[in-house]
Amino acid sequence: GDSVTQMEGPVTLSEEAFLTINCTYTATGYPSLFWYVQYPGEGLQLLLKATKADDKGSNKGFEATYRKETTSFHLEKGSVQVSDSAVYFCALSLLGYKLSFGAGTTVTVRA
Amino acid sequence: GAVVSQHPSWVICKSGTSVKIECRSLDFQATTMFWYRQFPKQSLMLMATSNEGSKATYEQGVEKDKFLINHASLTLSTLTVTSAHPEDSSFYICSAREQNTGELFFGEGSRLTVL
Numbered sequence: 282g283d284s285v286t287q288m289e290g291p292v293t294l295s296e297e298a299f300l301t302i303n304c305t306y307t308a309t310g311y312p313s314l315f316w317y318v319q320y321p322g323e324g325l326q327l328l329l330k331a332t333k334a335d336d337k338g339s340n341k342g343f344e345a346t347y348r349k350e351t352t353s354f355h356l357e358k359g360s361v362q363v364s365d366s367a368v369y370f371c372a373l374s375l376l377g378y379k380l381s382f383g384a385g386t387t388v389t390v391r392a
Numbered sequence: 393g394a395v396v397s398q399h400p401s402w403v404i405c406k407s408g409t410s411v412k413i414e415c416r417s418l419d420f421q422a423t424t425m426f427w428y429r430q431f432p433k434q435s436l437m438l439m440a441t442s443n444e445g446s447k448a449t450y451e452q453g454v455e456k457d458k459f460l461i462n463h464a465s466l467t468l469s470t471l472t473v474t475s476a477h478p479e480d481s482s483f484y485i486c487s488a489r490e491q492n493t494g495e496l497f498f499g500e501g502s503r504l505t506v507l
Contacts, residue, residue, distance in 0.1 A: 317498075324396075324485065324500035325436075370435065379426065380487075380496065384435040 283308045287371045287383035294361055294390050302356040302386045304345075304371035312373040314338075314347055314354040315380070319368040328356075328369070361390045394420045396488045398499035405476055406507055412472045413502045415486035420497075421466040422488035427459075430483040430501070442469045466491070476506040 288303040306312065316328040316338070329338030334349035343358045354371060371383040395418040405411050415425055423444045428436040440461050441449045448461035458480075460472040469488075473480050485501040 324398075325487075325498040327496070379438060379441065380436075381438075382435040385433075387433075 283312065283373060283375060283381050285371050285373055285381055285383040287369075288386055289384070291387040291389060294388065296363055296390055296392055297360045298390075300356075300358045300361045300365070300388065302369055302371070302388070304354045304356065304383060306352050306354065306371075306373050308352075308373055308375060310375050311349075312375045314345070315372040315374065316343070316345055316354070316356050317370040317372060317382075319370065319385075321367070325370065361388075363390045363392050366390045394418075394488075394490060394495070394497045396486065396497045396499040398484075398486055398502050400502060401500060402503040402505075404505045404507065407477055408475055410472055410474045411476055411504060412470055413484055413486075413504075415469045415471070415488065415499055417467045417488040417490075417497070420488070421491045422469075423466060423491050424489040425463060425469040426487045426489075426496075427461060427469070427471050428485045428487070430485055432483075436485060439471075473504065476504070478506045480504065481506045 284307045313332045315330045317325045318328045319325050329340040331338040331347035337346045345356045366389050368385045368387050370385045372380045374380050397416045399414045425442040427439045430436045439454045442461045442463040444463045450456045463469040487496045487498045
């Protein structure tokens with residue numbers, strides 16, 4: 282079935298460091314791909330998305346490119362801040378319907 | 393952006409009692425809502441898909457008689473955990489699919505603790 286595998290955490294970084302969270306997927310069709318973020322004590326929020334191959338989603342300094350050839354959607358940010366500390370979930374959706382989530386990666390950014 | 397509200401945000405109950413969790417889309421209509429369960433340090437597991445005016449569709453392994461879902465209006469879906477037991481303790485999250493754009497919005501979650 283459709284599934285998402287993302288890098289296990291936790292990840293601890295210093296402020297202004299470069300962040301990468303790997304995400305690969307398995308799907309029978311051509312899914313839309315998402316990154317969601319869950320800040321402490323809050324619900325999930327859509328961070329960015331890409332709906333077709335080679336699309337790049339970006340938001341708040343984060344970027345991810347839909348790579349069909351490697352079935353990947355890695356999340357990157359060039360310079361993290363303490364406020365980026367959160368749990369990040371990679372997810373896919375076929376036909377814009379149900380979401381399948383990865384296990385989540387906890388990121389802690391130290392000042 | 394659109395807001396999805398869950399209530400209560402946390403609840404503690406005794407084993408054997410039933411608990412109802414509400415999921416409301418505050419400023420949009422949602423013909424479809426989803427209920428997820430999140431275990432500590434794990435991902436969200438889809439429990440069921442709730443469609444307004446019809447029966448919910450449950451994922452494999454989810455007991456429909458245990459987790460009753462009602463989607464009575466375009467802005468409200470409820471999840472009732474019946475005869476709750478400690479193993480039902482978890483974080484329950486709903487999401488609502490905006491009727492026109494299809495975009496998904498998530499509630500803040502409801503933490504259930506069964507003693």
